[in-house]
Amino acid sequence: MAIENINGCIGCGICVQTCPTDVIRLDPKTKKAIIKYPADCQICHLCRMYCPVDAISITPEKSIPVIVSWG
Amino acid sequence: MTNVNTKNEMSRRKFMGLAGGAIGMATLASMGIPGWAANKIKIDPESLxxxxxxxxxxxxxxxxxxxxxxxxxxxxxxxxxxxxxxxxxxxxxxxxxxxxxxxxxxxxxxxxxxxxxxxxxxxxxxxxxxxxxxxxxxxxxxxxxxxxxxxxxxxxxxxxxxxxxxxxxxxxxxxxxxxxxxxxxxxxxxxxxxxxxxxxxxxxxxxxxxxxxxxxxxxxxxxxxxxxxxxxxxxxxxxxxxxxxxxxxDGHPGQATNAAACYDGWHGMFERKPSVNGIEVHHDLGVDLNYMAYTNGNPVQMGPPGAGESNPISGGPYIPAEFNRMSSDKPKDGPEDGKKPPRGERPEKGGKPGEGDAPPGMGGTSVGGSSAGxxxxxxxxxxxxxxxxxxxxxxxxxxxxxxxxxxxxxxxxxxxxxxxxxxxxxxxxxxxxxxxxxSANTPVISKAKIKALQEEMLAPLHREAGYSPAWVTQTLQGIMIPNFVLYVKKESMLKAALAYVEELRDHHAPMLRAADLHELRLVHETKNMIATAEMKLKASILRKESRCSHYRLDYPELDNENWQAWINIFKDEEGNMQFEKQAFNSWPNENLFHQI
Amino acid sequence: MGVIMEKRIRRYNIIVASIVFIGLPILFWALGDFPRRSSLKEILSVLTLVAFSLMLGQFFLARSNKKVLTGHKMSTIIKYHKYIGYIFVSVLLLHPFLLVLPRYFESGVEPTDAFITIITTTNSIGVVLGIIAYCLLLILGLTSIFRNQLKMSYKTWRVFHGILSIVFIAIATIHVIDLGRHTNTAMISYFVTLSGIGIFLLLRTYILKSSGGTK
Structure with a gap:
């Protein structure tokens, strides 16, 4: 996982805007940020740096799903 | 370890199992005609x-x-x-x-x-x-x-x-x-x-x-x-x-551990406030690191360009003597060009700098190809x-x-x-x-044109089956990122890669599917990458010399007679990719180019 | 009851109270699967968590909890209640600022910008409840400090203080559950249980008073 956790999110949506690769979205029900497309994370930390409540934690490891079948 | 991965492991294993037996085939058939390639659309493309x-x-x-x-x-x-x-x-x-x-x-x-x-x-x-x-x-x-x-x-x-x-x-x-x-x-x-x-x-x-x-x-x-x-x-x-x-x-190396972590690979540089640089002209290749990695094996050596000590290599990209930092008397382990290292970080080793001064990928084991494409x-x-x-x-x-x-x-x-x-x-x-x-008028765009554009733009959302952009991108990466394709080039390999890319262009790009708007973006990005790959391979085949960041193993010398020219690429009326040379330091309207 | 016995009960009560209101939240924080951050951030988090649980503890340091507190002098209890109140109300009143404080020491978004974003995210129920709870807490604190100037009888003030506390703790607990970075199931159960019992104890004294007419 690249973005590991979003803890204490207030749902301001800044991380959604900030992510260059559109990894984060607001959950329509809880109105909080979720890691929707983790495979596209480039681990640039912009979301973490822009988050007003410092809710995002990121690890340097990333596993990209290896797609071998013709999908 | 991760959700995505687990899911993927599951589906892959499931697929292997399924494909193996008759029961699997029956299950696949019951899943609908395209089976695993079905487009499970999450939005209604008509409602846009x-x-x-x-x-x-x-x-x-x-x-x-x-x-x-x-x-x-x-x-x-x-x-x-x-x-x-x-x-x-x-x-x-x-x-x-x-x-x-x-x-x-x-x-x-x-x-x-x-x-x-x-x-x-x-x-x-x-x-x-x-x-x-x-x-x-x-x-x-x-x-x-x-x-x-x-x-x-x-x-x-x-x-x-x-x-x-x-x-x-x-x-x-x-x-x-x-x-x-x-x-x-x-x-x-x-x-x-x-x-x-x-x-x-x-x-x-x-x-x-x-x-x-x-x-x-x-x-x-x-x-x-x-x-x-x-x-x-x-x-x-x-x-x-x-x-x-x-x-x-661009020949930036990345780090071997956690290669995908841009932030970590740049050693805290993303957290720095910007600063102003004075005059400092380099000839920073990156390709020479990649040439070293190609000849000696990974990982790429650190130090200023050409400073491989243990295994001196012959040949490789040409660096004008004036800009060869191997011959300079700068301390090899000192911070890049005497500048301060990024805040809170250990001093960086010399090498190819990034934007500004701190070279990404330095300070650990480096591997090439981090900025591929x-x-x-x-x-x-x-x-x-x-x-x-x-x-x-x-x-x-x-x-x-x-x-x-x-x-x-x-x-x-x-x-x-x-x-x-x-x-x-x-x-x-x-x-x-x-x-x-x-002096320009507000343009008029015909309804028919707008309708056609919209249809083209949203077509991947309408496909009932097709290829996911993630798969096509991974396939393209497998073709284009290896060091023997765009970094250390030779005609046979460029042509081989081109054959693959043309296949993606002709067969896969038209069948890319998207389930939501995020994936629709990926589809368009993937198409653009395929077109770029074709351009990069064809232009690299054409330039039969080595100069600056273009290195041909089969044409390792500068060719000033034929190649003091840029390569322009354009689409002709039939939609084919065409190439022309434009002399260095000239403008296109000066007729200094000729079709190639 | 002998004096020694009472002393032992008092000591026992203090130990139990410390475990419940300071030990448990720290334990849940330590055992929870939360990403560990810088020590400054973790210290501020723990301080805020403990401040909140001690606010819950205030319900048990009051007349409503008379039965358990039989061994103690009520005046001493009220003294504790006051001191704890003044210290940790201040911590909680600082909480919105403590939240953005670490940004001064790192290169993320500026603390003032972060703060403005937080208080203007009014589409978040948690934020709105937090702002309401903050105002209630401010009123609670001020009306306690300036009680004598309020021209309210002590009994009226006590009812006012009690009801305001119930409203505050209910709203604050929802705010904590919604937005807290350390609210996992254990922490939620802990807060809900304590605030539930606290509110129940207080309401019971009011109901008993009105129906039984003890006074």
Whole structure:
């Protein structure tokens, strides 16, 4: 996982805007940020740096799903 | 370990099991005709709202070039509108560029002309001197404006970028993916795209358009360019613009551990406030590191270019003696060029610097290919017909990494000039586009054309079956990123890779599917990457010499007789990719090129 | 009851109270699967968590909890209640600022910008409840400090203080559950249980008073 956790999110949506690769979205029900497309994370930390409540934690490891079948 | 991975492991294992037996086949059939390739659409493509916007100057892209393009177009009296795939100051390469060059005539050790000549010597003539000089000449003015907006006060650029945009009430639309440029009667007429957040399609009618869309890569590991896929270049190529610079390569290494972690690979540099660089002209290859890795095996050696001590290698890319830092007396383990290392970090080892000074990928075991698919800053992109950033299509401009201005040449020369060049060119393009739109009429775009564009843009959402952009991208990465394809080139391998890419172009690109708007973006990005790959391979096959960041194992020498020329690429009337040479330091209208 | 016995009960009560109101939240914080951050951030988090649980503890340091507190002098209890109240109400009143304080020491968004974003995110129920709870807490604190100037009888003030506390703790608990970065199931159960019992004890004294008419 690249973005590991979003803890204490207030749902301001800044991380959604900030992510260059559109990894984060607001959950329509809880109105909080979720890691929707983790495979596209480039681990640039912009979301973490822009988050007003410092809710995002990121690890340097990333596993990209290896797609071998013709999908 | 992760959700995604587990799910994928499961489905892969499940697929293997299923494909193995008759029961599996029956299950697949019961899942619907296409089975695992079915497009499980999450939005109703028919329900998308349609919106039209009109403006004088449409600026596409919200990085350094886009900022100045919008501001200067507005200040020159035009109605400007900015649209960006991401957020202002937080997408593309701009948020990660921490050094900006400023030529200060009162303190500079050399004149503007001497500076330009130095860049030309390092670039082996491959730079466009007009753009090199222009960058230096205007850099201080742009840097001072940035200072006023608070650019140097924060590591994050959104706030300082928003200041001039808000003060001028320039409309800003973020998270809109532009997929097509629109041309009517031989002139630019606007652009079309869709919103990532709302189910909306946008048509922009504009008297002029400035592409500030950056360059791109193949969504490589370790370089923060995964949102840059040469969108502007390919959209412009598709409506007939000439593009250039596809054979050059940025050779940044990444780190072996956690190769995908851009932030970690750059050792805290993303957290630094930007700073100003003075004159410092290099000939930083990157390709020579990759050549070493190719001949000696990974990992690539650290140290200044050519400083492999244990295994001296012969051959490899040529570095002009004046710029060969191996022969310099700088301490090998000292910070890059005597500059301070990034805050809170250990001193960096020498090597190829990134934007500014701290070299990414240094300080651990390095591996090549971190910026795969990207050319040298400002060398690939639209062919300018003059010093006003104007493209070969009337009303269409480009600035920054989207313009093939050859400001730095086919090798990265002046440190920090990339960010400075984007600011300078953005401002020039903004003013030029404003002047152009004064005498241009508001374009009329036919309903039929809009309908056709919309259908083309949204087609992947309608496909019941097809290929996922993630799979096609991974396949493309497997073809293009190996060091024996674009880094250490030879004809047989370039042709082999081209055969694969043509297959993706002809068979897979038309069948890309999207389940939601995020994936629709990926589809368009993937198509642009495939087109770019074709250009890069074909241009690399054509250039039968080695120069700057283009290295051919089968043609290792400079060929000044035939190749003091740039390669332009354009689409002919039948839709075929065509190539021509344009002599270094000439303009396209000077008839110095010939078809090849 | 002998004096020694009472002393032992008092000591026992203090130990149990410390475990419940300081030990448990720290335990849940330590055992929870939360990403570990800088020590400054973790210290501020723990301080805020403990401040909140001690606010819950205030319900048990009052007349409503008379039965358990038989061994103690009520005046001493009220003294504790006051001191704890003044100290940790201040901590909680600082909480919105403590949240953005670490940004001064790093290169993310500026603390003032972060703060403005937080208080203007009014589409978030958690934020709105937090702002309401903050105002209630401010009123609670001020009306306690300036009680004598209020021209309210002590009994009226006590009812006012009690009801305000119930409203505050209910709203604050929802705010904590919605937005807290350390609210996992254990922490939620802990807060809900304590605030539930606290509110119940207080309401019971009111109901008993009105129906039984002890006074």
């Amino acid at each position: 709202e349609y919106l039209e916007k009109e403006t004088d100057v449409l600026v596409i892209g919200g990085g350094m070039a886009g900022l100045f393009a919008a501001v200067k177009a507005h200040d020159a009296g035009a109605k400007a509108l900015m649209v960006s795939k991401g957020r202002l100051g937080s997408s593309g390469q701009t948020p990660f560029a921490k050094g900006i060059f400023a030529y200060d005539p009162s303190t500079a050790a050399m004149t503007l002309d001497e500076f330009t000549a130095t860049v030309s010597r390092s670039a082996l003539g491959s730079n466009n001197s007009v753009y090199t000089k222009q960058m230096a000449e205007h850099s201080l003015a742009r840097v001072n404006e940035l200072k006023d907006w608070g650019f140097f006060d924060s590591a994050l650029y959104n706030k300082s970028f928003s200041k001039p945009i808000n003060e001028r009430n320039i409309p800003l639309l973020e998270r809109i993916v532009i997929t097509n440029l629109i041309k009517e009667n031989g002139k630019i007429a606007g652009a079309a795209g869709f919103s990532l957040d709302e189910e909306k399609v946008y048509i922009f009618k504009a008297k002029s358009v400035i592409l500030c869309t950056g360059a791109g890569g193949f969504k490589p590991n370790g370089f923060p360019i995964c949102d840059l896929t040469h969108d502007g270049t390919i959209m412009a190529y598709n409506i007939g613009a000439k593009v250039t610079g596809k054979e050059w390569n 990207m050319s040298i800053h400002k060398s690939e992109g639209l062919v300018p017909i003059n010093d006003k950033c104007e493209s070969t299509i009337p009303g269409l401009y480009a600035a920054g990494d989207a313009l093939g201005s050859y400001m730095a040449g086919a090798i990265y020369t002046q440190i920090g000039s990339s960010l400075a060049g984007s600011a300078v060119q953005g401002a020039i393009a903004g003013e030029a586009a404003a002047v152009y739109s004064e």
